Amino acid sequence: MSEKLTPKQREVNRVVEALTQAIGQHKLRPGTRLIEAQIVEALQANRNHVQTALQRMAGQGIVTIEPNYGAMVARPTAKQAREVFIARNAIECAIMSCITPEKMALFAEEIACQQHNEHQSLHAQDRRRIVYELGAFHELMARIADNDVLRDILNNLMVLSSLIVMLYQQDVTTHCQCDEHSNIIAALKAGDSLRAQDLMREHLNDLLQQLNLDETPQNFMTLSQALEMGEG
Numbered sequence: 001m002s003e004k005l006t007p008k009q010r011e012v013n014r015v016v017e018a019l020t021q022a023i024g025q026h027k028l029r030p031g032t033r034l035i036e037a038q039i040v041e042a043l044q045a046n047r048n049h050v051q052t053a054l055q056r057m058a059g060q061g062i063v064t065i066e067p068n069y070g071a072m073v074a075r076p077t078a079k080q081a082r083e084v085f086i087a088r089n090a091i092e093c094a095i096m097s098c099i100t101p102e103k104m105a106l107f108a109e110e111i112a113c114q115q116h117n118e119h120q121s122l123h124a125q126d127r128r129r130i131v132y133e134l135g136a137f138h139e140l141m142a143r144i145a146d147n148d149v150l151r152d153i154l155n156n157l158m159v160l161s162s163l164i165v166m167l168y169q170q171d172v173t174t175h176c177q178c179d180e181h182s183n184i185i186a187a188l189k190a191g192d193s194l195r196a197q198d199l200m201r202e203h204l205n206d207l208l209q210q211l212n213l214d215e216t217p218q219n220f221m222t223l224s225q226a227l228e229m230g231e232g
Contacts, residue, residue, distance in 0.1 A: 015053035030075040042227035098145035168211040
C-alpha cells in the first residue's frame with residue numbers, strides 16, 4: 001500500500017536521494033561539509049526542504065549536524081564500522097532466507113544485467129564504478145526478497161557501508177567479490193537458502209577483513225561537483 005506524497009515530501013525525497021547517491025558513489029567523502037546554500041543551488045531546491053532532508057539523514061546516521069557548524073557527511077568510527085557489518089550480516093542473511101528459485105527466475109534478466117555490469121566495471125578498472133556495481137548486487141538481492149522492511153534497513157546500511165569503505169578500505173579485491181556474488185546467485189537459483197546464507201556471511205566477513213581502520217582515502221570531489229546535474 002503506497003501513500004500519496006505531498007509536493008514537499010517529494011522534494012525532500014529528491015534531495016535525500018541526490019545526497020545519498022553522491023555518498024554511495026563515493027563522490028562525497030566522510031567529513032565533507034554539506035553547505036545548505038550550495039545544495040540549494042546545485043539541486044535547485046527550496047532551503048527548507050534541504051534542511052528537512054539533512055535532518056532526516058542525520059536521523060539515519062548518514063549526516064551529522066553540529067551547532068554553530070552545520071551538517072557534514074558522517075565519519076563512522078571503527079566501532080560503528082564493525083556494528084554496521086554485524087547488522088548487515090543479520091539483515092542480508094534474512095534477505096537470503098526470503099529468496100526462492102521462483103523469485104530468482106522472475107528477476108533473471110536483471111540479475112544477468114547486474115552481473116554483466118559488475119564484470120564490465122572490473123575490466124574498466126574504474127574504482128568508483130566497481131564499488132557502485134558491487135553494492136548494486138546487494139540492493140538487487142533485497143528487491144528480489146520482496147520484503148520492504150528488510151530492503152529499507154539494508155539501503156541505509158549500504159550508504160553507511162560506503163562511508164566505511166571510503167574511510168577504511170585500501171584495496172577492493174574485486175575478483176573475489178565477483179566470484180562470491182556468483183556463488184551466492186548459484187545457491188539461490190538451486191534453492192539452497194542455507195548455503196546462500198553461509199556464503200553471504202563469508203562474503204561480509206571478507207569485506208570486514210579488508211578494512212584498515214587507520215587509512216583515509218584522498219582525492220574526493222567538492223560538494224558542488226558531486227551534486228552537478230548530469231554527472232555520472
